[in-house]
Amino acid sequence: MSQVTHASELTRRRMLQGAAVALTAAAGTVVLGVTGPAGGQATAAGPEASDEFDEVFKGRRIQGRPVQGGGHHHTAGYTVLVDGEELHMMRNADGTWISVVNHYQTFPTPRALARAAVQELQGATLVPLA
Amino acid sequence: MAFRKNQASLTAKEKRDFVNAVLALKRAGRYDAFVSTHNSFIISDTDNGERVGHRSPSFLPWHRRFLLQFEQALQSVDPNVTLPYWDWTADRTASASLWDAGFLGGNGRSSDGQVTTGPFAFAAGGWTLNVRPDSRSYLRRSLGSAVAALPTRAETESVLAIQAYDAAPWNSSSEGFRNNLEGWRGVNLHNRVHVWVGGHMTTGMSPNDPVFWLHHCFIDKLWAEWQRRHPGQGYLPAAGTANVVDLGETMKPWNDTTPADMLDHTRHYTYDTGF
Numbered sequence: 001m002s003q004v005t006h007a008s009e010l011t012r013r014r015m016l017q018g019a020a021v022a023l024t025a026a027a028g029t030v031v032l033g034v035t036g037p038a039g040g041q042a043t044a045a046g047p048e049a050s051d052e053f054d055e056v057f058k059g060r061r062i063q064g065r066p067v068q069g070g071g072h073h074h075t076a077g078y079t080v081l082v083d084g085e086e087l088h089m090m091r092n093a094d095g096t097w098i099s100v101v102n103h104y105q106t107f108p109t110p111r112a113l114a115r116a117a118v119q120e121l122q123g124a125t126l127v128p129l130a
Numbered sequence: 131m132a133f134r135k136n137q138a139s140l141t142a143k144e145k146r147d148f149v150n151a152v153l154a155l156k157r158a159g160r161y162d163a164f165v166s167t168h169n170s171f172i173i174s175d176t177d178n179g180e181r182v183g184h185r186s187p188s189f190l191p192w193h194r195r196f197l198l199q200f201e202q203a204l205q206s207v208d209p210n211v212t213l214p215y216w217d218w219t220a221d222r223t224a225s226a227s228l229w230d231a232g233f234l235g236g237n238g239r240s241s242d243g244q245v246t247t248g249p250f251a252f253a254a255g256g257w258t259l260n261v262r263p264d265s266r267s268y269l270r271r272s273l274g275s276a277v278a279a280l281p282t283r284a285e286t287e288s289v290l291a292i293q294a295y296d297a298a299p300w301n302s303s304s305e306g307f308r309n310n311l312e313g314w315r316g317v318n319l320h321n322r323v324h325v326w327v328g329g330h331m332t333t334g335m336s337p338n339d340p341v342f343w344l345h346h347c348f349i350d351k352l353w354a355e356w357q358r359r360h361p362g363q364g365y366l367p368a369a370g371t372a373n374v375v376d377l378g379e380t381m382k383p384w385n386d387t388t389p390a391d392m393l394d395h396t397r398h399y400t401y402d403t404g405f
Contacts, residue, residue, distance in 0.1 A: 093177040093303035100334045101263050103172055104324035122242060124264040
């Protein structure tokens, strides 16, 4: 069963049940890193989201890690830093990722998203998130 | 009544008037608000939370309203200017007249992506980016580098043939005309064009590149074309959908315009031809 299906089912459940929806899907399914209806709760799970990384790519330090709940930018349930500056990112319903510098194409993992941002930045520094 | 034309058929004077009106808005400090508004919606529109401008049914009426606001701003500078559209199924290469120095300027240079020709080149002095994702304040493009080809006419026809406007769960995973046009599913029309242009067009601050307006004007025209071909279909969802703008609900940030208000574009402007 694909993540696409899981995400769609989870979304439909939310639509039907309104705000009071448990993030736990039916037994045996994977809970995805999706944002709750209130916009604040983000549950990070799934194989990609648990994949922390800290590497130097083309001379830039990129770091990624899951975040719990929280910050107003953390709707993805995950955070990526480029040389310590946060990259705004978001998770799509099918489990793929986009960022503020690659907002119209999807990437399979946060690491791929971070590397694409480094390519796009060509040495420039991210403007801090407001 | 505004009359919107294909950019390829504009006279040299019409191109000049459009460019001058855009530069005048920038000079007056009125342009960057459009960039900020677009970005603030694109980063807050989420598949499982509130979504208004993107990845949702109101993608089309929201951008129609957004373009009308921009066109009205242009007309406050020059009443004869209207938005032109870029038919990327026809003008498919970096050598198209759209990218001439006398209109939008050309591709970015290979070293850093900086646009160095035309009125929006940094060195021309009238186009410094203030609302931007990173430290670079010059406009960037990278035509055709991240994706090889713009959508074809046949691909566009295949999307226009889709019957239903949209479908649950009303986000980037939906079936239906809107999401296939937006490009999260299927042959990918709208998103792919942003990626084909590259540079700032791939970012949430994409209106920094004036080609944004010509691209979205064509998307708007394709919506009108779909309506003409499917008179029995209409905007969905009708009512009672959490986090999504229903037919009769107002859209942020204006809070005075519903998708229903935006269905008939001929109240505001007409297009020169069908698709």
